[in-house]
Amino acid sequence: MKFVSTRGRAPSLSFADTVLTGLASDGGLYVPESLPHFSRKDIAAMAGMDYQQLAFEIIWPFVGEDLSERELRDIIGRSYSQFRHRAVAPLVQTDTNEWILELFHGPTLAFKDFALQFLGQLFDHLLEKRGERVVVMGATSGDTGSAAIEGCRHCDNIDIFILHPHNRVSEVQRRQMTTVLSDNVFNIAMEGNFDDCQNMVKASFANQSFLPDGRRLVAVNSINWARIMAQIVYYFYAALRLGAPEKTVNFSVPTGNFGDIFAGYLAKQMGLPIDQLVIATNANDILHRCISDNDHTPKPLVHSLSPSMDIMVSSNFERLLFDLYGRDGAAVAELLADRSAPMHLSEVALLQAQKTFSSYRVDDARTIEVIREQYLATGYLLDPHTAIGVEAARRVRRSAEQPMVCLSTAHPAKFPDAVAQALPQTEIPLPAHMQDLWQREERLKVLPNDLSQVHDYMATMLSEGR
Numbered sequence: 001m002k003f004v005s006t007r008g009r010a011p012s013l014s015f016a017d018t019v020l021t022g023l024a025s026d027g028g029l030y031v032p033e034s035l036p037h038f039s040r041k042d043i044a045a046m047a048g049m050d051y052q053q054l055a056f057e058i059i060w061p062f063v064g065e066d067l068s069e070r071e072l073r074d075i076i077g078r079s080y081s082q083f084r085h086r087a088v089a090p091l092v093q094t095d096t097n098e099w100i101l102e103l104f105h106g107p108t109l110a111f112k113d114f115a116l117q118f119l120g121q122l123f124d125h126l127l128e129k130r131g132e133r134v135v136v137m138g139a140t141s142g143d144t145g146s147a148a149i150e151g152c153r154h155c156d157n158i159d160i161f162i163l164h165p166h167n168r169v170s171e172v173q174r175r176q177m178t179t180v181l182s183d184n185v186f187n188i189a190m191e192g193n194f195d196d197c198q199n200m201v202k203a204s205f206a207n208q209s210f211l212p213d214g215r216r217l218v219a220v221n222s223i224n225w226a227r228i229m230a231q232i233v234y235y236f237y238a239a240l241r242l243g244a245p246e247k248t249v250n251f252s253v254p255t256g257n258f259g260d261i262f263a264g265y266l267a268k269q270m271g272l273p274i275d276q277l278v279i280a281t282n283a284n285d286i287l288h289r290c291i292s293d294n295d296h297t298p299k300p301l302v303h304s305l306s307p308s309m310d311i312m313v314s315s316n317f318e319r320l321l322f323d324l325y326g327r328d329g330a331a332v333a334e335l336l337a338d339r340s341a342p343m344h345l346s347e348v349a350l351l352q353a354q355k356t357f358s359s360y361r362v363d364d365a366r367t368i369e370v371i372r373e374q375y376l377a378t379g380y381l382l383d384p385h386t387a388i389g390v391e392a393a394r395r396v397r398r399s400a401e402q403p404m405v406c407l408s409t410a411h412p413a414k415f416p417d418a419v420a421q422a423l424p425q426t427e428i429p430l431p432a433h434m435q436d437l438w439q440r441e442e443r444l445k446v447l448p449n450d451l452s453q454v455h456d457y458m459a460t461m462l463s464e465g466r
């Protein structure tokens with residue numbers, strides 16, 4: 001399968017080159033030239049498959065030229081072996097026709113493990129075949145960093161450097177990163193804010209001469225195609241358990257960069273009977289304003305109780321725009337020429353989007369109420385991101401009969417502050433495998449916001465013995 005850029009001017013690439021490249025040279029994002037399609041009969045035949053078998057069926061058509069069947073099965077097997085629930089992505093019923101899809105049973109307690117466990121295994125395998133070693137570098141305000149570190153810690157062909165703003169990530173999130181003591185994992189606590197970290201990563205990708213010979217930087221951010229692809233699987237998995245392909249199933253997704261919900265859109269395009277996808281946002285509501293009012297104007301970032309959705313502009317939205325504009329790369333390039341400027345969709349594009357997508361915004365005060373109400377009514381504890389998805393689903397669902405699945409993107413123990421505001425009397429213990437998190441040894445390097453000092457540190461670490 002070939003992959004093309006959403007801006008239409010970069011060369012098309014194979015699957016392997018696409019995942020190792022990241023951003024296209026014309027500034028666009030890679031998408032498949034065409035999607036595989038599963039008939040009702042194909043989907044019916046998937047009923048009863050376990051998570052790993054199903055993942056193989058969904059992913060195989062994308063990768064067939066670069067991996068053998070055996071190789072892909074091994075990669076998938078290793079990717080989901082660290083999950084603590086045998087169902088990998090279990091469903092929990094919270095109302096007559098409402099379910100929670102628990103995506104937090106991976107090593108770092110958030111849904112990003114689904115993509116990053118897979119990406120680490122995939123990278124390592126492709127690099128081994130090419131005889132190449134790379135350096136993963138990324139900035140994090142929390143969830144992505146720990147998931148990326150867990151995904152790469154056992155990879156022989158990767159060294160990983162994650163920058164986080166010193167003293168500005170939560171203690172759970174910091175410890176999830178800094179207590180991984182593998183000798184290919186490096187945590188840099190930078191004296192600055194998250195933007196400073198991101199700018200440092202961007203500057204490093206632009207000039208990589210500080211790296212030892214033969215090494216290059218690779219990105220693991222959510223624009224990587226393999227991350228989106230791995231997330232398509234759990235939409236099929238949940239829908240099959242609720243009666244697809246006979247039944248239509250809908251989903252509500254706590255949304256930041258639009259990666260997770262875009263995977264749901266792809267599942268629908270590939271034949272899964274989905275009618276409605278709900279974009280649930282916090283106060284950072286650019287996508288809600290776009291879908292409901294055709295107002296895509298970037299506004300200053302608001303720090304909310306659901307920090308993993310605090311985003312000014314959602315990068316993966318570009319992939320949807322490409323489809324809405326008839327896969328015309330030039331039209332997308334024109335629309336996105338200035339990402340900080342207000343953008344308005346054409347009437348045709350907006351109506352097309354509204355056929356599938358609804359949206360709703362939930363503020364912090366309501367988020368806390370939803371956590372409390374849900375717990376008092378059913379004893380089920382929602383994390384703040386999931387609470388936003390649940391509330392949005394209840395507000396804008398179109399059908400009371402069709403099952404609504406709310407994606408639970410994080411375990412409540414990961415965001416104890418929000419839960420404590422909702423339920424001051426309630427203890428939320430970390431899951432068993434993390435109970436000793438507070439006792440584990442930490443390793444990190446504090447560095448000033450200075451490009452050459454960061455580069456010197458990286459070069460030294462990379463030349464020491466490895």
Ligand SMILES: *Cc1c(COP(=O)(O)O)cnc(C)c1O
Nearest residue numbers: 143256257258259260308409410
């Ligand atoms: C990353 C993240 C999100 C947002 O996902 P996107 O793919 O960026 O839309 C939501 N909730 C949690 C807990 C996350 O870590």
